[in-house]
Amino acid sequence: MISNQGENSTKQLGSSKNNRGSYWITTFGCQMNKADSERMAGILQKMGYHKAEEELNADIVLYNTCTIRDNAEQKVYSYLGKQALRKKTHPNLTLIVAGCVAQQEGESLLRRVPELDLVMGPQHANRLETLLTQVDNGHQVVATEEQQILEDLTTARRDSSICAWVNVIYGCNERCTYCVVPSVRGKEQSRTPEAIKSEIENLAKKGFKEITLLGQNIDAYGRDLPGISSSGRYKNTLTDLLYFIHDVKGIERIRFATSHPRYFSTRLIKACAELPKLCEHFHIPFQSGDNQVLKRMSRGYTIERYKRIIDQIRILMPNASISADAIVAFPGESNVQFKKTLKIISDIGFDQVNTAAYSPRPNTPAATWADQIPETVKVERLKELNLLVEKIAKKMNSRYQDQVEEILAEDINPKDKTQLRGRTRTNRLTFFPQKGPKNFLYKKGDLLKVRINKIRPFSLSGIPLN
Ligand code: SAH
Ligand code: SF4
Ligand code: F3S
Numbered sequence: 361m362i363s364n365q366g367e368n369s370t371k372q373l374g375s376s377k378n379n380r381g382s383y384w385i386t387t388f389g390c391q392m393n394k395a396d397s398e399r400m401a402g403i404l405q406k407m408g409y410h411k412a413e414e415e416l417n418a419d420i421v422l423y424n425t426c427t428i429r430d431n432a433e434q435k436v437y438s439y440l441g442k443q444a445l446r447k448k449t450h451p452n453l454t455l456i457v458a459g460c461v462a463q464q465e466g467e468s469l470l471r472r473v474p475e476l477d478l479v480m481g482p483q484h485a486n487r488l489e490t491l492l493t494q495v496d497n498g499h500q501v502v503a504t505e506e507q508q509i510l511e512d513l514t515t516a517r518r519d520s521s522i523c524a525w526v527n528v529i530y531g532c533n534e535r536c537t538y539c540v541v542p543s544v545r546g547k548e549q550s551r552t553p554e555a556i557k558s559e560i561e562n563l564a565k566k567g568f569k570e571i572t573l574l575g576q577n578i579d580a581y582g583r584d585l586p587g588i589s590s591s592g593r594y595k596n597t598l599t600d601l602l603y604f605i606h607d608v609k610g611i612e613r614i615r616f617a618t619s620h621p622r623y624f625s626t627r628l629i630k631a632c633a634e635l636p637k638l639c640e641h642f643h644i645p646f647q648s649g650d651n652q653v654l655k656r657m658s659r660g661y662t663i664e665r666y667k668r669i670i671d672q673i674r675i676l677m678p679n680a681s682i683s684a685d686a687i688v689a690f691p692g693e694s695n696v697q698f699k700k701t702l703k704i705i706s707d708i709g710f711d712q713v714n715t716a717a718y719s720p721r722p723n724t725p726a727a728t729w730a731d732q733i734p735e736t737v738k739v740e741r742l743k744e745l746n747l748l749v750e751k752i753a754k755k756m757n758s759r760y761q762d763q764v765e766e767i768l769a770e771d772i773n774p775k776d777k778t779q780l781r782g783r784t785r786t787n788r789l790t791f792f793p794q795k796g797p798k799n800f801l802y803k804k805g806d807l808l809k810v811r812i813n814k815i816r817p818f819s820l821s822g823i824p825l826n
Contacts, residue, residue: 379410381409381410381420382409382410382412383412384412384415384418384422385400385424386415386421386422386439389426389428389432391525392482392527392576393426394519394525395526395527395574396424396458396459396482398519399485399516400485400488401517402517403489404517416442419453419454420454420456420492421443421453421455422457423436423439423456423459424458426461427460427464427544427721428460428540428721429719429721433464444473455475455477456477456480458478458482458484458485460545462479462481463481463482463545464540464722466479470500477495480502482530483509484504484507487503487507487510491503506547509549511555515562521566521568521804522569522768522769522805523570523572523770524570524571524572525571525574526559526563526573526574528550528551528574528575528598529577529578529581530546531545531546531547532577533583534577535658537656537657537725538657538687538718540723540724543724545576548580548583549584550582550583550584550585553596553601553604556605557604560605560608561608563611564610567805568610569610569768570613570614570615570768572614572615573601573615573616574616574617575616575618577618577620579620579622579628580620580623581597582598599628602616613637613785617643619644619645620645621666622659624669629672630676633676640680640786641681641683641711642673644666644670645714646663646666646684646686646704647685647686647687648686648693648700648701649697649701649703650700651663653692656691656692656726657687657690663704666704670708679786681756681787682709682710682711683712683713683714683787684714685714685715686701686713686715687717688715688716688718688742692729702745705745705748705749705752706748706752709755710752710753711757711787712818713745715742717739720732753817757815757817757818760784760788760812760815760820761812761813763811764809764812764825765784765790765809765810765812766808766809767782767809768783768805768806769781769782769802769803769804769805769808770783771804772804773791778793779792780793780802788819790819791819791820791821791822792824793824796824798826809824811824811825
């Protein structure tokens with residue numbers, strides 16, 4: 361903790377606990393950060409803060425940051441610049457940087473942006489109240505030390521009232537040579553099956569219908585928990601967890617992300633096919649279509665193994681949708697190797713692929729290698745890849761034409777209030793009229809059948825059957 365001698369040593373807080381002022385949270389990055397933000401918003405609400413109408417009026421501004429690529433990191437500095445200026449005229453503004461940039465940069469963020477009140481790594485998200493108390497006592501606080509993550513004590517303020525994220529494992533023990541995540545998210549920490557189930561039961565009581573279990577490498581779930589069954593098999597795996605939580609009453613759909621091809625097991629695929637609430641969508645990043653590149657990435661699988669996993673999924677769940685992440689222009693990637701990434705995209709037929717050009721990250725081995733690919737080549741390869749991804753996604757989408765899909769209605773379509781929006785089990789965004797052909801008025805939370813009559817590259821429209 362750093363003591364602040366400066367002007368914000370006495371914060372003007374409202375007199376009533378229910379009116380302490382307003383907060384604003386901007387979230388960058390992945391679902392993990394989104395889940396952390398929802399928990400931090402829950403803590404602020406419990407402390408008596410309310411959500412601000414606008415960022416520039418808020419009393420507390422919190423940026424939950426991402427550093428997966430350089431452009432993600434740079435974004436936060438431009439946001440911070442504006443708030444630092446505002447602080448000159450509004451000294452009571454509390455400025456917080458949370459998440460992965462906070463963990464990566466730590467104290468050096470204070471040197472760069474001295475107006476900051478609090479810098480907190482992702483493992484400290486559940487400690488926001490304690491940290492803010494230290495700030496209120498006049499300190500500039502940096503919280504980045506390795507931390508046993510507290511079991512959630514506060515109810516998250518969720519963005520949706522139907523679908524919820526549920527963290528099951530924090531951190532990552534892999535060492536992919538391009539990736540900053542292990543250094544900013546720390547070692548794997550699994551929550552106990554009991555704690556996870558109890559969170560899901562509470563969500564069901566509040567009317568949530570869908571949950572997505574989250575982990576950077578969700579297949580690693582349970583590795584750090586004790587538990588060997590009488591047959592000598594390890595019993596705290598992701599597959600066991602799915603069976604354990606499956607029957608929570610009120611929850612209609614279960615998803616999980618992100619899967620790692622190295623650990624994705626046949627037993628898991630069978631469980632997904634067998635458990636009715638498990639949705640047929642799998643996000644399994646492959647990163648590159650070339651075995652040599654995969655080796656230099658330290659991914660621990662071959663592209664042949666990856667294909668076998670997809671084949672197994674499709675044998676048991678023929679309509680499953682598959683999405684992935686891919687990186688182009690990893691150090692040393694030749695044109696021939698890049699073409700193999702294009703080939704795997706056509707061969708597999710992905711519903712969606714998140715693509716990126718390789719970006720060197722602090723404290724990662726690949727960033728120090730000499731054979732970096734020039735910027736112009738990165739741009740060209742990414743463009744070529746994106747064109748192909750869109751073409752294949754469109755083609756994959758055509759299989760929904762005239763099909764009847766089960767949709768969970770999640771909310772009103774903000775662009776047309778007579779419509780609802782939801783998703784297929786395979787995770788395709790779908791719009792449909794609130795009023796069915798028999799004048800039944802659907803509402804969010806309903807599970808219904810929709811016949812698809814319009815296909816766009818990344819969404820569908822249809823008419824309810826009833
Ligand atoms: N845990 C997940 C991915 C987490 S990061 C997994 O193992 O697949 C999300 C995605 O960002 C990665 O899948 C990768 O495609 C991309 N990514 C990570 N580091 C990157 C880097 N240095 N440059 C470009 N893309 C990167
Ligand atoms: Fe990064 Fe690899 Fe861990 Fe995924 S598995 S978060 S890519 S180190
Ligand atoms: Fe970004 Fe951190 Fe997620 S670096 S992708 S927010 S784990």
